[in-house]
Amino acid sequence: MCKSTVKKSKLLEQLNRAIRAPEGKSYNGYVFWGVDIGTANVVTVAADRQGRPLAGAVTPAKVTKEGLIVDYVGAVEVVKKQVAHIQKKLHCPLGVAMSAIPPGTEKGNGRVTANILESAGLDVVGVIDEPEAAGLVLAVENGAIVDVGGGTTGISIIKEGRVLYSEDEATGGFQFDLVIAGHFGIAVEQAEQMKKNKAEQERLYPIVQPVMAKVASIMEKSFRGERPEEIYLVGGACAFQGFSDFICKYTGIPTYIPQYPLLVTPMGIALACARAVRAEEITA
Numbered sequence: 468m469c470k471s472t473v474k475k476s477k478l479l480e481q482l483n484r485a486i487r488a489p490e491g492k493s494y495n496g497y498v499f500w501g502v503d504i505g506t507a508n509v510v511t512v513a514a515d516r517q518g519r520p521l522a523g524a525v526t527p528a529k530v531t532k533e534g535l536i537v538d539y540v541g542a543v544e545v546v547k548k549q550v551a552h553i554q555k556k557l558h559c560p561l562g563v564a565m566s567a568i569p570p571g572t573e574k575g576n577g578r579v580t581a582n583i584l585e586s587a588g589l590d591v592v593g594v595i596d597e598p599e600a601a602g603l604v605l606a607v608e609n610g611a612i613v614d615v616g617g618g619t620t621g622i623s624i625i626k627e628g629r630v631l632y633s634e635d636e637a638t639g640g641f642q643f644d645l646v647i648a649g650h651f652g653i654a655v656e657q658a659e660q661m662k663k664n665k666a667e668q669e670r671l672y673p674i675v676q677p678v679m680a681k682v683a684s685i686m687e688k689s690f691r692g693e694r695p696e697e698i699y700l701v702g703g704a705c706a707f708q709g710f711s712d713f714i715c716k717y718t719g720i721p722t723y724i725p726q727y728p729l730l731v732t733p734m735g736i737a738l739a740c741a742r743a744v745r746a747e748e749i750t751a
């Protein structure tokens with residue numbers, strides 16, 4: 468029987484601790500920012516030159532829909548607040564930043580995310596593909612990275628450490644909420660709170676199973692007949708208990724899940740930012 472494996476990551480543990488800590492340590496070095504503007508959450512990470520997390524912020528926000536920014540002003544406001552919150556915690560100066568876009572999104576949308584960060588006072592040095600960012604944290608050499616977020620499932624096939632191709636389909640955590648809301652006759656927002664409660668997840672499992680099967684079939688289709696060696700699940704929706712085991716059983720492919728799936732892509736964006744600037748310094 469196929470069982471998924473929880474993958475520990477020092478970076479993600481540090482980031483989770485830094486987000487939860489009420490106080491931060493003063494930091495007067497250069498800061499490298501990674502901002503992930505998602506369908507369900509805006510997540511901002513501040514890292515040092517080595518890409519180690521210093522602080523972070525997670526804010527639920529509905530500023531994006533299926534990879535498109537639908538509330539530009541709202542997004543700027545959230546990022547501004549997060550940056551101010553982190554700066555207050557670290558007493559740090561502003562620095563350079565990167566944003567990210569889901570695979571297959573038009574380049575123009577990348578420019579929009581960069582403009583949001585610029586409007587929040589950050590100096591943008593690049594825009595990265597979300598799965599590429601996740602891949603930096605997980606150090607995947609060969610396999611599939613599957614990001615099940617609030618609104619979409621993004622799949623990237625990695626060969627020898629490089630993204631071979633990526634796809635993005637509109638099924639994610641929101642569809643879990645919809646079926647729970649439908650089953651109990653409750654509001655979608657209430658259904659989402661219920662879903663995120665670990666104590667409720669066992670009894671919700673049979674209700675959300677069809678959505679899990681949909682995600683698994685989207686994944687299989689995206690493999691284009693070639694089985695990846697391993698599957699790495701990221702994104703908040705993967706935190707649902709039993710989801711990673713379900714994917715493992717459905718596909719028969721060894722499946723890995725990090726402890727904090729929601730934080731992988733944002734951490735990777737900050738890491739990419741620090742690496743990009745270091746590389747520039749070396750070649751300058």
Ligand SMILES: Nc1ncnc2c1ncn2[C@@H]1O[C@H](COP(=O)(O)OP(=O)(O)OP(=O)(O)O)[C@@H](O)[C@H]1O
Pocket residue numbers: 503504505506507508509531534615616617618619620639640641659662663664701702703704705706707708728729
């Ligand atoms: N503990 C949890 N159990 C189950 N689902 C969770 C948990 N925590 C968060 N989620 C779900 O994860 C989703 C948000 O994940 P994430 O922050 O990765 O999405 P996003 O990046 O905002 O969206 P997208 O990538 O689709 O644009 C939401 O649907 C949320 O309800």
Ligand SMILES: [Mg+2]
Pocket residue numbers: 503505506597614616617702732
């Ligand atoms: Mg996301």
